[in-house]
Amino acid sequence: MQAWLCDNPIGVDALRWTGLTTPDPAPGQVRIAIHAASLNFPDLLTVQNKYQIKPSLPFVPGSEFSGMVEALGDGVRHLSVGDRVATIGVSGGFATHACVDAAAVMALPSGVDLDDAAAFAFTYGTSHHALIDRAALRPGETVLVLGAAGGVGSAAVQIAKAAGARVIAAASSDEKCGFCRSLGADETINTGHDNVRDALKAATAGRGPDVVYDPVGGDIAEAAFRSIAWRGRYLVIGFAAGPIPALPWNLPLLKGASVVGVFWGEFVRREPLAFRKSLVELFGWYAEGKVKPAIDSRLPMSALPEAYARMGSRQVHGKLLLVNAP
Numbered sequence: 001m002q003a004w005l006c007d008n009p010i011g012v013d014a015l016r017w018t019g020l021t022t023p024d025p026a027p028g029q030v031r032i033a034i035h036a037a038s039l040n041f042p043d044l045l046t047v048q049n050k051y052q053i054k055p056s057l058p059f060v061p062g063s064e065f066s067g068m069v070e071a072l073g074d075g076v077r078h079l080s081v082g083d084r085v086a087t088i089g090v091s092g093g094f095a096t097h098a099c100v101d102a103a104a105v106m107a108l109p110s111g112v113d114l115d116d117a118a119a120f121a122f123t124y125g126t127s128h129h130a131l132i133d134r135a136a137l138r139p140g141e142t143v144l145v146l147g148a149a150g151g152v153g154s155a156a157v158q159i160a161k162a163a164g165a166r167v168i169a170a171a172s173s174d175e176k177c178g179f180c181r182s183l184g185a186d187e188t189i190n191t192g193h194d195n196v197r198d199a200l201k202a203a204t205a206g207r208g209p210d211v212v213y214d215p216v217g218g219d220i221a222e223a224a225f226r227s228i229a230w231r232g233r234y235l236v237i238g239f240a241a242g243p244i245p246a247l248p249w250n251l252p253l254l255k256g257a258s259v260v261g262v263f264w265g266e267f268v269r270r271e272p273l274a275f276r277k278s279l280v281e282l283f284g285w286y287a288e289g290k291v292k293p294a295i296d297s298r299l300p301m302s303a304l305p306e307a308y309a310r311m312g313s314r315q316v317h318g319k320l321l322l323v324n325a326p
Helices: 041-047 114-118 121-134 151-162 174-182 196-203 220-226 250-255 264-270 272-287 301-312
Strands: 002-005 016-019 029-039 064-072 084-088 097-101 105-107 142-145 166-171 187-190 211-214 233-236 258-261 295-300 319-323
Touching: 002 301, 029 084, 029 114, 029 301, 041 301, 064 114, 084 114, 084 121, 114 295, 114 319, 121 151, 121 211, 121 233, 121 258, 121 264, 121 272, 142 151, 151 166, 151 174, 151 211, 151 272, 166 174, 166 196, 174 187, 187 196, 196 220, 211 220, 220 250, 264 272, 295 301, 301 319
Parallel strands: 142 166, 142 211, 166 187, 211 233, 233 258, 295 319
Antiparallel strands: 002 016, 029 064, 029 097, 029 319, 064 084, 084 105
């Protein structure tokens, strides 16, 4: 097998595309012939040693991938060789093969494309947990999605629309705003030149958004929070911009608003039944055509540095896939 190996987490340049012995699955594991893996922001943080969860060295990065079950370890009963599957974890995906715990593997419903499956659970799971669970989003409410052209942002736009909300998508260019409108956004704000507070005031008749979905952080956070509606919910997803904002504590007081943390990985670990229930709803929406991953581009698995560079340039619309040749 071939894999990208990280034995020194100092950044992308230290990764090596190398040959490894194809492993046999241990008891309770399955071996997957990987079809595609998607690139998520935590994958970049992990190889920089900046993510909350730090895999033991050396490790193969890549937290989300799809493929076919190739071999079963002892005790695995719910999967069979040849099953089309997807999995989400901390590592293992940027390779041709991976052995993973069978409990973390999802057999895919019929009709789910393997490319879509590799770009689904992390972004759509995060956004569903944020909007439907943590924010308790109701039909008719207004959602502001920051970083709306990215992976989790584009998923959030679709999920909010599927839930019956009005969506204002904020992105950093006219091109990205057009992409967000193609996903169903009702209004867009170009954060590259628009005044966010003025634009939100105009788009909501002065009321402000009921929910703010923020995977970006940085300077825009305070402006967005100052615009939030009474009893609004501000969802803290991540900090793609880099700086972690420091909000004045009087802001939630004045608006009767809530700052709501969203840690999807811990939700999956602590509440596996709720996670499975959310996937059932998401795959139902997928079958109905309400949600579908927006794939920016498909690159060969060996082109991981190029994929990281594209992500770092902040020019990706939706998700990047790394694909193994058939």
